[in-house]
Amino acid sequence: MIIASTYAPRRDHPMWQDYRPYLALQRRSVERYGHRQVVITDAAGALEMPDFDCFVDTTMPHELMPALVHAQADFLGADGYDDDIAFIGADGLLGHDPATLMDGNFAIGVTVDAGFMDCHLNTGLMLVAAGARSKAAAVWALAAKHCGDNWSDDQRSLAGALDVPIEHGLYRRHYGNLLVMPAFMHNDAPTGVEDGRRPVIVHFRGLRKAYMAEWAARHMDLVA
Secondary structure, three states, X not given: OEEEEEOOOOOOOOOOOOOXXXXXXXXXXXXXXXXXXXXXXXXXXXXXXXXXXXXEOOOOOOOHHHHHHHHHHHHHOOOOOOOOEEEEOOOEEEOOOHHHHOOOOOOEEEEEOOOOOOOOEEEEEEEEOHHHXXXXXXXXXXXXXXXXXXXXXXXXXXXXXXXXXXXXXXXXXXXXXXEEEEHHHHEEOOOOOOOOOOOOEEEOOHHHHHHHHHHHHHHHOOOO
16 A cells, blocks of 8 residues: 655745654654555655655645645556555554555545534545546546635545545445545544554644654654
């Protein structure tokens, strides 16, 4: 399985953070399960990450939110990555093996939570089956075309393009079956450094990044 995260070095964006230390820690969790981490970035980002396995999106937009969706679309349409793909946030760790979710019954899998304020879809974990990459690339490209640059517009554009409902379940879509999973079990954030619960993706969104390294060392014995 390929575990793919996006690094878009947009230091002029008001929400910019340097995700390279988080990606280094993520790599250790990916290696633990025997998967391949790929960092999707642009030419400038690749120069900043010479020791990472990078895929370069040569036409990545400068605006941050469209850049994230465009990068994933470009990656899905590229040759040489014929495997199941898990898109995860650059601030995510593998708490369990996401490959165990690939049961052959869906093309794309996402996680939702009605309590998320920005969008019920959270892009901290999105699964694409190997055989669905070309159709998924078209959906992602459509989302990128309509993605604004307000915070979480990436999630909103993908929720619309994928036609993601709030309810969990398996849904038939034009691109194949869509699996909608609860974020609590599959893509969730710890409540603090003492919270050792491990969903499939441990997602250190927001201010939780401040204790990501301490949490990983304490609960997963991971050090970058």
